[in-house]
Amino acid sequence: MKLKSTLIVLSLITAPAFASDQLVSKTREQVRAELAQAMQSGDMLASGESGLTLKQLNPGAYPATASAQAAKSREQVRAELEQAIRTGDILVGGESGAKLNEVMPDRYPVVANASSKTRAQVKSELARAIREGEIVSVGEDARKLNEIYPDRYQAARHAAVAATSGEASQAPRF
Structure with a gap:
């Protein structure tokens, strides 16, 4: 062998x-x-x-290569481990791949994620995506609606281009 x-x-x-x-x-x-x-x-x-x-x-x-050797000191690694234990940023045993702070969120401090967009911005982006057919269709092919039905969303695309160029009066309406 x-x-x-x-x-x-x-x-x-x-x-x-x-x-x-x-x-x-x-x-x-x-x-x-x-x-x-x-x-x-x-x-x-x-x-x-x-x-x-x-x-x-x-x-x-086998001997460790130069790229595999850690550039951090022992104290730095211990500090990172203690921080991960405090915040629950350690994988749970098993095959799930979940972290402790995801499985038991009440035991760990909440990490606040600051949103970069306002609610109004998100709503306007959603309305534009619906209008232009940028929404993924239901099914297994994962195509967008404007890819499946290009004739339905062609007028919306022309209207959006006309609105940005100042030719809104010439744009087709639907």
Whole structure:
């Protein structure tokens, strides 16, 4: 099995060399060196259908790369963890992907989200979207109404263009 996975990785490493238009190809020793480096660093694909590298499956068995090393101090990480615990910004156990402050909102302080638009602005945007057919239709295709019924919303589009250009008297009415 290891021979099979080694041959697969070797073929994946050498495939770009054959596919490229470069005049210089890698020698057998260079390919072997790259393979040895990939095996040592854990950059080889693991067996199975996961598509993960050996380093991703077992990160403790391989040395950490410079990009994977944290630039934060231990105290900074602890402070971030304490903040996340206080605010409930930690994932709940299981497969839901929900955070503690979403599952039990009464135990954590409410985070206020400031709205950037007023109610009147939102209402006017909704009215424009309805008028121009920018509303997603009901169904599985996720097309907008103006894509499904272009003839119904063509007049509205012309009216909107005419209103912005000052030619409202020439615009078709419906």
